[in-house]
Amino acid sequence: MVVHRNMRRCEWEATISKRHHILILVENLPVPFDRRVWQEAQALNDAGYEVSVICPTGRGYDKNYEVIGGIHIYRHPLEEAGSAAGYIKEYFTALVYQIYLSFRVRRRQRIDVIQACNPPDLLFLVAMIHKVLFGTFFVFDHHDLSPELYVSKFGRKDLFYKLLCFFEKQTFRMADASVATNETFRDIAVRRGGMPPDRVVVVKSYPEAARFRPTTPEQSLIASGKHLIGYIGIMGEQDGVDTLVRAVAEILHVRKRDDIHCLIIGDGPELKRLKAMTDELGIGGSLRFTGYLSGQPLLSHLSAFDVGIIPDPPGELNDKLSMNKVFEYMMLGLPIVQFNLPQATREAGHAALVVSEHSPQALADGILALIDDPERRKQMSMVGRAVAEREFRWTGEAGRYLDAYGDLFRRRLDVHDQRHYSTS
Incomplete structure (x- = not known):
C-alpha cells in the first residue's frame, strides 16, 4: 500500500503543473506593466501551469483580452480614486468586473487556484465565491499594507480604516497560502493575520539581473x-x-x-x-x-x-x-x-x-x-x-514561489490520500 501510494505521488508530482490552471487577480496596475505579477505569471507558465490574469487597462495596455507568451490576460476599465468615497466606487466597480471576468475565465478552463494581489483587500470575495462553489484554492500575494496605505493617504483611522483592517483579516483567514514581499510582511501575516508560519513564503520583487543592467547613458x-x-x-x-x-x-x-x-x-x-x-x-x-x-x-x-x-x-x-x-x-x-x-x-x-x-x-x-x-x-x-x-536573483525567488504552489497541491493530495485509504 505504501509503495502504491508513493508511486501515485511521484506520478502526480511529475505532472502537477501541467494539470493546473492559476488565475491571478490584480486591481491597481495592468499586466504586464506590474513587473512582480508578470514575473510570477511567467514563472508559473514556464513551470507548465496554465495561467490567466485579470487586471485593469492602462499604461498603454488597453486591449480587453490578449494572450502574451501563452498567458491569457483579461482587462477591465479602472478610474483611479482620489478620495475615500472615490475608493469605495473604484473598488466596488472593479470587484464587479473581476467577478464577471473570473466566470468568463472559468468557462474557458477550470480554475484550480485564484491568486489575489492587493491592494485592495476585497479580492478575497472573488476567491470566496469560487472556493465555496468549486473548491478553488486561494493564494494571497501580499503587496501592500492596505490599512497603513489608507492612513498614509488620508491621515486618519476612521470607520473606513477599521473596515480595511477587517478585510485584511478576512483575506488571511480565507487564504490557503500567503506570499509576502519581505520578512516584515511575513511577520504581519502570522501575527496580525493569524496565518500558520509554514503557509507564508517570502518572495522578494527583484528585477531579472540579465535584463536590468547598466547600459550606455542617454x-x-x-x-x-x-x-x-x-x-x-x-x-x-x-x-x-x-x-x-x-x-x-x-x-x-x-x-x-x-x-x-x-x-x-x-x-x-x-x-x-x-x-x-x-x-x-x-x-x-x-x-x-x-x-x-x-x-x-x-x-x-x-x-x-x-x-x-x-x-x-x-x-x-x-x-x-x-x-x-x-x-x-x-x-x-x-x-x-x-x-x-x-x-x-x-x-x-x-x-x-x-x-x-x-x-x-x-x-x-x-x-x-x-x-x-x-x-x-x-x-x-x-x-x-x-x-x-x-x-538580488529573481530565479531564487521564483523557485520559492513555485515551491509554495507545489506545497499547496501536495496538501490536497495528502487530504485525498487520507480520505481514500480511510475508506479502503
Missing part, C-alpha cells in the same frame, strides 16, 4: 559640469515626490547651485500636480518629467543618473515596504539618498546615505553631500552592485 541627459539626480516610480501622495521637487528648488534657489539637474521617471495620480509645482517654483529648466519608460529607454535614462533618490516619507506604511527602486538603483550601481525607512535601509545597507530629518532641506543636504564627494559615490556604487549581484 546622451541627451549628459551635460558638461552637470550632475544628474533622479527618481523612478509611481507618483502618489504617499511617495513623497513633492519633497524631491522642493529639494531641487532648495538646491537651485537657496544654495545657488546650478550644476544639479533632476529627472523624474514614471507617472501616477500626482504627476499633474507635481508638474504645476515645478512651474510655480521656477525650476522647469533643471527638472524634467519623462512619463512612463520601459525596456532599453528606461535603462539608458537610469544609467545617466549620478544619484538615485528615494523621497518616500517615513511612516507606518513606508517603514515596512520593500521598494523596487532600492533594488533597481543597486543593480545599476547608483548611490542612493533616502529618508530613514527601516526596511529600505536594511535592504540598501551601505549603498544608501540615510537622511534622518524628513524635509526638503535635509534631502538637499544629502544630495549635495554625495554630489560633492565622488569617491564616496564610487564606493557606494561598488557596494550596491556587489550586494545586488550576490543576492
